[in-house]
């Protein structure tokens with residue numbers, strides 16, 4: 019949600035910033051901009067434009083910026099103020115000496131703005147961000163670091179900031195609370211960015227700036243401080259993923275590439291977590307006794323991660339017989355949930371920066387619960403605030419629609435459920451043994467589904483004209499239906515509802531006629547016959563049925579207009595195998611509709627605002 023990049027070094031700031039900013043476009047793409055300090059005239063200059071970064075690039079080609087070695091840049095996901103040029107970052111003070119880029123929301127901007135206007139500051143945008151630069155300029159008396167330091171102490175809300183000033187043409191300033199910001203340590207050049215992929219081509223040496231920290235960067239130095247100006251010893255981490263991981267590598271879209279990465283993701287998770295007949299939950303930081311003492315699990319997450327959590331509820335309850343509650347984080351944080359010391363809160367998040375999930379975690383900790391997270395991004399805010407973390411290590415997910423992160427989260431919840439079950443029943447039940455054996459087959463099953471993607475693409479194309487979709491599933495595949503619907507609606511803008519098939523008759527069946535497509539998740543299971551009855555009810559009302567069924571199931575054929583087969587697996591693992599065709603159906607419909615698969619309208623990858 020908004021991407022920031024800043025550069026100071028020996029190379030051309032404009033080309034470094036533009037190249038890096040493109041890697042962050044998944045965070046927002048309403049408008050973008052670059053501000054630099056002219057290396058010769060020591061004056062600030064900028065370009066910004068509405069829409070995607072390609073618009074900014076065209077503008078820079080037509081009207082190049084002067085040579086520079088210091089600059090900041092931004093790609094925006096609008097919160098305060100329309101997505102237009104006026105509201106695009108960087109924003110500047112009245113004297114146009116100081117420029118800033120910002121990710122986050124300033125909650126007290128209205129009162130600050132009133133005071134600043136009274137003092138003569140001239141505002142030109144509708145953003146909350148603009149108050150920050152005017153505030154810095156209000157404190158400015160020749161020392162940009164101290165002015166920024168004084169300003170950030172007055173701000174309430176969340177922010178990651180990049181600041182430059184034409185009086186300090188060799189210095190870049192960064193600060194953060196609540197929104198992610200990293201520092202890339204290079205060779206005679208240094209960077210700030212919202213996320214690692216932006217700068218990975220230049221350096222893999224990363225400082226994860228913490229909440230309440232600021233930094234000054236020159237081409238040869240990085241110094242980190244707290245907001246009181248006290249120096250802080252910062253740790254430099256080396257990230258291990260390669261530049262390839264953040265490129266399309268011949269695929270048409272990141273989403274398709276990430277769908278194809280799933281067999282490898284599951285394979286590495288199995289290697290890391292399955293140790294003979296045991297499961298390793300390294301990173302959880304809870305002893306077996308502490309796990310045994312857990313009386314209640316509470317899962318919090320948003321969007322796709324919430325759907326993974328729903329699968330988790332079914333499997334933890336089934337395997338460990340421990341009650342599991344689940345809330346979307348935005349509800350949890352404001353409804354005074356019942357949790358105590360015997361509750362284990364599990365926060366699930368791909369990015370680890372989702373504002374609502376972070377707030378839910380803080381709420382849970384205030385109430386005395388232990389919090390563990392299932393997270394993909396190393397060093398993210400969520401990880402830092404949790405007592406323990408289970409990394410999915412699925413690699414960077416760039417496509418806005420989550421795919422490999424989802425299946426990795428579900429897989430991790432299986433590991434958790436098995437561990438819980440083994441702790442409660444030391445000999446390990448036959449069920450967990452069967453499951454572990456079946457889990458080992460999953461990467462090969464995924465590969466075989468991917469081999470049949472042409473057939474899935476055909477089904478998707480044949481049905482892409484429907485103006486409305488329903489996704490139905492029961493029991494452990496009810497979350498699969500919700501996730502299938504979310505995937506489709508977010509990347510094709512076709513209204514799609516996920517429903518528990520048994521709930522159809524209580525309302526949604528009114529929607530069914532020959533103009534609706536209904537995707538029925540109906541793998542072999544104990545409730546197969548119940549699903550068939552539900553499918554017949556839809557058929558009787560002329561709904562067009564796309565069934566996702568188990569290979570070899572002939573019974574389904576007369577009931578469905580199209581059947582997509584998935585390989586047979588353990589019944590509890592079916593959410594993991596049906597996820598793949600659901601992702602592919604959404605993908606191919608989106609492509610057929612000519613939509614922007616990786617950057618669907620109004621969305622951003624990392625939702626760092628409430």
Ligand code: F6R
Pocket residue numbers: 320321322323324366367368369370371372375418419420421504505508623624625
């Ligand atoms: C949908 C999607 C979103 C995210 C949600 C939570 O495809 O990606 O629904 O799942 O915004 O994001 P994280 O997992 O980063 O907390």
